[in-house]
Amino acid sequence: MKRTGPEVVQLVTSAQMRAIENAAMAAGQATGLQLMERAGEAVAEAVPDWPAPRLAAILCGPGNNGGDGFVVARLLAARGWQVQVFAPGWEAVFPELGPPGPVRARQGTDACTNARRWRDEGGSCRPLAALAEVEAGRILVVDALLGIGQTRPCDALLEPYWRARARWDRAGAEVRTLSVDVPTGFDCDSGAALARRPFEADLVVTFHSEKPVHAHLRAAGVAVRVADIGLGS
Numbered sequence: 001m002k003r004t005g006p007e008v009v010q011l012v013t014s015a016q017m018r019a020i021e022n023a024a025m026a027a028g029q030a031t032g033l034q035l036m037e038r039a040g041e042a043v044a045e046a047v048p049d050w051p052a053p054r055l056a057a058i059l060c061g062p063g064n065n066g067g068d069g070f071v072v073a074r075l076l077a078a079r080g081w082q083v084q085v086f087a088p089g090w091e092a093v094f095p096e097l098g099p100p101g102p103v104r105a106r107q108g109t110d111a112c113t114n115a116r117r118w119r120d121e122g123g124s125c126r127p128l129a130a131l132a133e134v135e136a137g138r139i140l141v142v143d144a145l146l147g148i149g150q151t152r153p154c155d156a157l158l159e160p161y162w163r164a165r166a167r168w169d170r171a172g173a174e175v176r177t178l179s180v181d182v183p184t185g186f187d188c189d190s191g192a193a194l195a196r197r198p199f200e201a202d203l204v205v206t207f208h209s210e211k212p213v214h215a216h217l218r219a220a221g222v223a224v225r226v227a228d229i230g231l232g233s
């Protein structure tokens with residue numbers, strides 16, 4: 001019997017990932033918007049085809065990780081999913097979110113372009129606190145709150161999710177969880193927790209290469225999928 005050694009995975013840090021993306025964009029290989037679209041497509045492809053009724057609760061943060069989430073929202077809605085987007089910091093694009101809070105999305109980004117596209121195609125957003133109103137049923141939670149850009153504690157962003165999750169679990173809801181790139185609450189490069197209770201993903205879809213955090217997650221039994229978004233090897 002042929003013996004095989006442990007799988008060797010090439011890990012890429014957040015800074016290396018940004019350099020790879022910037023080099024591809026500078027070389028005209030892809031625009032940031034195209035990379036974001038491919039990232040969102042890869043996540044949407046990883047979503048299981050659940051029978052209806054099924055709700056995708058998509059949590060979109062203020063940066064480009066949130067931008068990936070808006071792409072996923074659009075693609076899942078086109079696939080017939082009921083979609084609700086919860087988007088802290090996006091009050092400038094979605095007035096229904098009410099007055100601005102402490103988290104603010106930056107304007108003029110690729111994430112902003114995708115937030116506007118979601119709005120222009122008829123999508124709306126709700127504040128994170130409204131997660132508590134989601135009826136317990138078959139729920140897919142897509143965590144696009146924070147990705148490789150997270151460097152500081154984020155308990156305030158996760159608290160509404162954990163409160164809603166406790167209620168869903170008590171009511172016997174069928175909940176699955178998917179994180180875009182990096183589960184919210186983890187430092188990408190050290191794998192250290194940035195929250196008392198980081199997001200717990202059944203599946204993480206990351207792009208181009210695994211980052212150090214993914215080795216920690218895989219060791220803990222989390223499924224990690226690496227998607228090719230056309231950045232070369």
Ligand SMILES: NC(=O)C1=CN([C@@H]2O[C@H](COP(=O)(O)OP(=O)(O)OC[C@H]3O[C@@H](n4cnc5c(N)ncnc54)[C@H](OP(=O)(O)O)[C@@H]3O)[C@@H](O)[C@H]2O)[C@@H](O)CC1
Nearest residue numbers: 032035036039062063064065146147148149152153154181
């Ligand atoms: N072309 C590309 O680059 C591609 C990127 N892609 C995707 O982009 C992701 C990286 O995007 P990113 O760099 O915008 O970082 P991200 O993780 O969204 O967070 C930064 C934002 O969050 C904020 N923030 C941070 N901590 C916070 C906290 N505790 N609580 C509250 N807010 C907090 C922070 O705010 P600030 O620090 O400015 O106050 C900033 O606004 C990457 O993971 C991948 O998913 C793909 O589409 C492929 C192409």
Ligand SMILES: [K+]
Nearest residue numbers: 143146180182
């Ligand atoms: K995430």
